[in-house]
Amino acid sequence: MNASRYILLALKGCAMGMADVVPGVSGGTIAFISGIYEELLDSIRSVDATALKLLLKGRFADFWRHINGRFLLSVLAGIAIAIFSLARLMTYLLTNHPIAIWSFFFGLIIASAVLVARQVGHWNWKTLLSFAVGAAVAWWITIATPAETPNDWWFVMLSGAIAICAMILPGISGAFILLLLGKYQYIMQAVVDLNIPVMAIFVVGVAIGIISFSHLLSWLLKHRHDLTVALLMGFMVGSLNKVWPWKEVVETYVDSHGKVQPLVESNILPGTFETLYDKPALLAEAVILCVVGFLTIYGIETLAHFIASRKKEN
Incomplete structure (x- = not known):
C-alpha cells in the first residue's frame, strides 16, 4: 500500500468517525459513499478462526495479510482520530449551525441513495x-x-454490539441506536473522562457485534446482492426523516453538564419554524448546502470512475 492510499483511507475513516458520533448519521453511509464498504466488510470478516490460529502460532506477518491489516489499520486509525478530536468540530457545527449541517447531510444522503440504486x-x-x-x-x-436502561456491564457490552451493527449499515446511525438504548451520553462521557473499564467493556461488545454481523452482511451481499442493496438503500431513504433541517423539540433531557438537550423532535416546515422560534429558517442557505452535499457525492463518484478508467488504460 502506498502512502497516498494510506492517507486517503485514514481520511475516509475520519469521515466515518465523525458521522458515527452524530445521532442520525451513519458511518456505514460514509463507507458506502467513499467506495470502501465491501472491502471493509470482507476485511472485518477475515478476523476468523484462521486468523486466530495464525496469531497463536506467532505467524504475525501471515496474520496481518490475512485480515488485510494495513487497510483496517488505516480506516480504524481515522475513525479513532475523529472520535477523539474531530468530533468536537461536528458538535460545534450541530450546536451553532444545525440547519446548515443537516441540509448538507440531507443532500449527501439523497445522492448516496440514488447512486446505491x-x-x-x-x-x-x-x-x-x-x-x-x-x-x-x-x-x-x-x-x-x-x-x-441500566449501566450494568452486560448492558454496556450489549449496547456496543447492537450499536456497531447499526454503524456499519448505511442509513442507520449507531450513535442514535445508543441514544435509543439510553447509553449515548453515558458512553460519550466515558470517552471524555477516559473511563477505561467502561470503554473496555463497550469495545468488547463492539468487537463481538462487528465480527459476527459482518459475516452475515458479507454473505448477503455475495448471495442476495440485489435484495441486500435495495434494503440498504431503504435504510438510507428512511433515515432522511432524522436529518430534515427544521424541527420542533417535543421532549428534552438534561445532560451530564446540566444543559437541556433535545430528546424527541418532530419535523416542521421552514415557515412553521420561523413562527415557532422567531428565527430565520435560512431556506436559501439550506437549499444551497443541500445541493452542495448532493453534488459532492456525484463529484466523488465521477472522480472514482475517472481514476478507475485511467488505471484500466494503464
Whole structure:
C-alpha cells in the first residue's frame, strides 16, 4: 500500500468517525459513499478462526495479510482520530449551525441513495419490498423514543454490539441506536473522562457485534446482492426523516453538564419554524448546502470512475 492510499483511507475513516458520533448519521453511509464498504466488510470478516490460529502460532506477518491489516489499520486509525478530536468540530457545527449541517447531510444522503440504486441489477417486487422494509425500519428508528436502561456491564457490552451493527449499515446511525438504548451520553462521557473499564467493556461488545454481523452482511451481499442493496438503500431513504433541517423539540433531557438537550423532535416546515422560534429558517442557505452535499457525492463518484478508467488504460 502506498502512502497516498494510506492517507486517503485514514481520511475516509475520519469521515466515518465523525458521522458515527452524530445521532442520525451513519458511518456505514460514509463507507458506502467513499467506495470502501465491501472491502471493509470482507476485511472485518477475515478476523476468523484462521486468523486466530495464525496469531497463536506467532505467524504475525501471515496474520496481518490475512485480515488485510494495513487497510483496517488505516480506516480504524481515522475513525479513532475523529472520535477523539474531530468530533468536537461536528458538535460545534450541530450546536451553532444545525440547519446548515443537516441540509448538507440531507443532500449527501439523497445522492448516496440514488447512486446505491444503480447497484441493484434488477428491480422487481422482491427488491421493491426489500427497499420498503428498509425504509420503514429506518423511519421507525428515527421516531422511536429513547429508553431508561441500566449501566450494568452486560448492558454496556450489549449496547456496543447492537450499536456497531447499526454503524456499519448505511442509513442507520449507531450513535442514535445508543441514544435509543439510553447509553449515548453515558458512553460519550466515558470517552471524555477516559473511563477505561467502561470503554473496555463497550469495545468488547463492539468487537463481538462487528465480527459476527459482518459475516452475515458479507454473505448477503455475495448471495442476495440485489435484495441486500435495495434494503440498504431503504435504510438510507428512511433515515432522511432524522436529518430534515427544521424541527420542533417535543421532549428534552438534561445532560451530564446540566444543559437541556433535545430528546424527541418532530419535523416542521421552514415557515412553521420561523413562527415557532422567531428565527430565520435560512431556506436559501439550506437549499444551497443541500445541493452542495448532493453534488459532492456525484463529484466523488465521477472522480472514482475517472481514476478507475485511467488505471484500466494503464
